[in-house]
Amino acid sequence: MNNFFLAMALFLVLNILAGLWRVLKGPNPADRMVAAQLFGTTGVATLLLLAQALESPFIRNAALLFALLTVMTVLAFIRNTSYRLPEDEHNENL
Amino acid sequence: MNLNFWLPILMLSSSFFTGLIIFFLKEESTALRTTLNLAGSIFKVFAVHFMAYRLLVLDNIHQVSFSMGLGFDFVLRVDFLSLMFLALSSNLWLVTTIYSVGYLEGSPNRSRFFGFFSLCVTASTGIALAGNLITFFIFYEFLTLVTYPLVVHRETREALEAGRTYLWYTILGGALLFLGVVWLQVITGPLDFVDTGALEALGREYHVSLCIIFLILVMGLGVKAALVPLHGWLPVAMVAPAPVSALLHAVAVVKAGAFGIVRVVFDVFGRDFAGFLGLLGPLAVAASFTIIFGSLRALSQTDLKKRLAYSTVSQVSYITLGTAVIAYFSAVGAIVHLVHQGIMKITLFFCAGNFAETLGLHNIRDLRGVGRRMPLTAIMFTLAVFGMIGTPPMAGFISKWYLGLGALEGGSAWILVILVVSSLLNSAYFLPIVYSMWFELPSGQWKTIRTSRFEAPLMLLVPPMFTVGAAVFAGLFAGSNWSPLGLARQIAFGMGIYP
Amino acid sequence: MPVGAPPERYGNITVPELLILIPFTGAILCFLFPEVLRRLTGLLSAALIFSNSAILTRSIFQDGARRLHLGGWTEPLGIGMSIDGLSILFILLTAVVGLLVSIYSASFFSAAQEQVLARHFWPLWLFLWGALNSLFFVSDIFNAYVVMELVGISAAALAALSGTSASLTAALRYFLLTMAGSMAFLLGVGFIYARTGLLDMYLVGTVADGGPLMAMALGLMTVALIMKTALFPFHFWLPPAHGEAPAPVSAILSGLVIKGSFYLLLRIWFTVFQNSTVTTHAAALIGLLGLIAVIWGSYQAIIQTRLKLIIAYSSIGQVGYLFLLFPLIFMTPDPAWKTEAWTACIFQAISHGLAKAALFLAAGNLIQASGTDDLRSMRNIADKLPMTTFTLALAGVSLMGLPPSGGFVAKWMLLQSILASGQWWLAAAPILGGLLTAAYVFKILSQSFVSDDKKSCCGNVSFVMEKSALLLALFSILIGFRANEVIFLLSEPVFFIIPGGQSP
Amino acid sequence: MDLVFDLIIGLSLAGVSWRIVRAREHFQAIVLFITFGLLLSLAWTRLKSPDIAIAEAAVGAGLAGVLLMDTLGALSSPRERAKVVISLKLLIPCLFLAGLMAYSILYIPEDFQGLGIVVREALPQTHLEYPITAVLLDFRGYDTWLELGVLLVAVLGVLCIRRTDNIKGTMLPAPAEPVGSWIVKLLLPLMVLIGGYLLWLGAFAPGGAFQGGVVLASAGVMLWQSGHPSLGLMPRLWWKILLCSGFLSFLILAFSSLFYTDQLLTHPATKTWILGVEYAATLSIALCLISLVLGSPARNHENKGV
Amino acid sequence: MTTVIIYALTATTLFSVGLYGFAIHPDLIRKIVSLNIMAGGAFLFLISLAYHTGSPEVDPVPQAMVLTGIVVTISATAFALCLARRIKEKTGQCLLEHRRKDTET
């Protein structure tokens, strides 16, 4: 049973790795941010699964924190990205 | 109060603290400064004579020694040789002080000048008193440090250049000496000058090392003693004021080097052991080369002080030459030349200073007919010149005579040739000056820089009179036990060198 | 409660811990207090630390080395502190330099425009002092990492104190390098822990052997500490950082902070790795770098035209001497000469600390008087500030290693052990280095013999500032006469780990 | 299965770190770095270190991202892209180093025993149940003290660089967003609650002063992000005292232990002390971190202090 | 043991990669990020040791060390970033290579 959860966790990790492609590709910062956001949620799920698989319930607290705090990064992101938009048209064609 | 302990320390501090106090005096307080200076130097002269009395008559051994924690002690010890050097430096300090007071009257930065001047004397006192090579080295470096400000005293670009040259040479020499001293210490452990012969025990084992050490030491000392390839700083340093040149050439720097060579050969290695190592021959050759080379270069100089400087290069090497020959007479000649050359050369520089100061004459061409304008100075100059050439009965004759005898005794007759050639060259570069001073007409009007009741201010006239008198008496009464020659004999005896 | 043996205290009167507690308390108070009280608090703390250091020195001198266990937990569980002759010498150096720099700063930062600097200076400086003191007590490798970070951040903040863009850049460059070094050090801690499962230096030292893990740890830690000590290839951060900071800060950085990392390097090599096989090649390599540093740093100092940069580059050269220790210790068979080399390098560290602090403070006087530290401004200074000129000269003498200064004693012993160990190539350092040092020292001093036509000089410098710089310079000379005590402190009876020997 | 997981995590960590280094756009590097933190916390989880995982989550998900993004916003110009070329001159030494380290890792002894056993044996003598907290607060309390010192000095350094004595002078509230402030109203009490919970947990389970402090700090930062003055509400002296409180409580402990037991940092026999120290540490960690984050992003006020 | 080796290898790789990044990037923020990667490597190494004790219980000492290390690193990072920003404000660049131009002014 634990192995199943571990496998699930692994699957989600692979998901994250696949999603990295979007981070690398962009093209605009918002895309990268969206991908990071997905990673956050996927990470929460992975941590929860791992908490189950490795039988260490306190890991759930880590998951909780991830869920709680990722929004801060986004808030910081929108505060600091006013200048990035002009790039879009240029990069969209890449 | 234990005089045996305190007297050497008093000797040092009499000039050291005078110097320190003078630094912080205001430029205007001339009277106080002069009083301090004179008090210090007169005290020192008395102290030296008192010490001589105690040493020669009462046989007291003056010694100061304390540990530096480095495997060696800081040792001050008075023996005959140091006494002689001390007497020379303290007397000439007094004389030069008087001269400088007159010479520098009204010029800027006098506090600094006299401060370093006193420290310079302290350093040469320390060199005289040093009881081992390490203590010697400490004062030797100190001397470098405190003479630099004197060389650049005029603050002109030229002076600074000269100062830089001087520093490079002497610091390099200091570094070599440092290397040699430490190396020797590593091989032998602490070694006082009285322990002559300790090296012989190690001779076989460390033959090569000792030879290299000797070479390094002589090179390190040779910089100050102006042995030929290392002499470059000396002519350049002539930009310094006349009393400085006088002191540098007669007592402090050049003599420190020569004195060091004497110490190394006689007291550290021992003459016989150095000879056994085969080191003295090359040394003699180097000295002879320097003698001839210096004289040849002097010939081509047109600046009076420069010519005198090259003459020093040549004359000081007589001392080295004397130490390099294993003979009683050579040793005595070398030691006595230490004094004779000092008093004669200082006279020449004083006179050159007088010419420059009162009439603004630097070049030899300009000296034509100066004998009529400044007869007293010219007479003194002439006397010193004859001494330098080695005409009897002047002091210079005594040294050359002994050196010649020593050459014969030591079986190195070729040295006689050197002596003769050198004397001829001496005449060749000195006599024309004398001739033109007395027998040629002045080329124009003298432009007087300073006026006084006599041909020059009194304070500039008395010192050379005193020194030239000393040179004459040292020659005339050479036979006395208390003349430099008499002392030199005693020193030779003290070192176990007999005829 | 606590396990293990009771603490080994020999003299009950002295409390070494106070040397850490007082500066930290002072720092906190300085931070909390309103600005008017900061200077007073700072000075008071400095005086207290100094007196405590003196008392502790006396006790170590009489009773020998000492070991403390924090929280009553003995090693390997808890963190220990060790105080032996080596640490007490550095503590004392810090105390002397620290006290005089504090007195100097009290006057230096008193000008109205400097008030804002003073506000930040005192807490940071006292924090740095506390951190340095704990660094010299350190006996646990991880603790060393934390302490090093504390030193690094406070030193970098101080380096940025003057707020010019050059100083900020220099501070950041320094800080990034220290941080990278700390990371390497931490990884080294990991490697040691992987091999031994221990963190206490002395315990590691007793069990550690060779092997790739230990070699790796040694390499990482050595590189980290060499970077922080600004040895030759990693020296580039030092001149701007030390040259751009305000004078008292430069004095602290050059006199003390780089000594801290060097001290740690000694501890790592001779305590932690005392029994493991260190290849002589590594030691020779470090020695070679030291030799190059001596020559290169001094050469760079010669070609500078700003006084503070000359002094800063001179630090690179002078620090190079310290690293000659490694080949000398590891390639000399005779233990007597090992001790000689050891003493020489510690002596060099101490006398350089004093002399360099004096030089920087004197440079500060110069800048305050003439508004610039261009060498040419020296020309007007010599008459106006004879005491500062004298300070420069005295400290310069010590740097050159002329007798009878502390630098002379150091170079003497260094050259002696070099010659005795037969590693001739190293002799170039004291000889050539001395020559080059003389060149730049006289380059500074000769300026004071040039009289400038326009005597448009200069602001006043307070008496206190001149005096404290002069005192430091005097100390750097006078320490030459007290070589015996230093040698005693570094010799066996009060010595926890003798290079190549065993722990007591 | 475990091994596959380990391998994947290991490889992806290495790969992501390489991409971070190679990324041309700074922003991309930062997003990747946030992902890197996520992967690291998975690794901590796998290595049975929930404490580290929680700390990493707290720091990596929130504060580190905010710090980097804010700085990036201030540092980069619009279209700035780094020129990232592979420099063999540097790569080869790094590869060599990696190779050496990899080689030496093979020598980690099979029967490695750390200090775990010693700690567990001594644990009953403390008043703490959880070994990591015991190590942090008791066995190696000195380290923790100095660590609080590092935090404090970093704040002092930031103040020094900004030439101000008060964090207030460096702050500017972010523009208000309707949704943002709604979110904050919702999340803030929860964050304080969770922070307290983690602190309370530390006595016997993964959690503790640092984790709690970071969550509290995040609450403060988030408050500021949504346009509230946050720390600006605090009186200056209180801000200072609370900033020091952790370090100060250790200092008081040190003095009193020195006075009573002649040893530094010996814990007195009551649990109150430890709790007191831990609470003070939490508060000051939170406040220091807020000050560190808010201390930097001065926009309009920044030149006044100079 | 294999797990430990895998993570330790990852750790050292991270350290080297971070070091490389630290060395090649002239840009300050990238340097600081690279430093954090190095830190991650060092921490991972310690934690992999903590895991490797043979017993089911994990060694608490390296964990405590890493916790301390994380605090230290985040403080240092924040401090460095603040310095970098200040440099940017003063010079308009966020590089370290403008020393020469700077000292002239």
Place this chain on the structure above:
Amino acid sequence: MKIYEILSVFFCLSGGIFFLAGTLGLIRFPDTYSRLHALTKADNLGLGFIVLGLIFVAGSIPESIKLVLTWLLAMIGSSSACYFIGNHMYHPPKAGENEDGSGI
């Protein structure tokens, strides 16, 4: 294998599928808005299913509550985050309007 375990496995798997869908969307969708769209739905649901699956095996009520709380938080967080990003892109602050004066 007990019934709740089977349920757990089922829910987890469905959660996994949603995540996969989200990732595919992230990779394949043509522009930022649609990626945003794909993501928000997918990962909230995916996490929800996984939480649901884990509740079956969590063992205790408080733990289950914590799991649900986590899900709720993640949902709030990610939806508001997506709102922020979308809003931000749709109404880009004009240059200079943002407080970002020194950044440029």
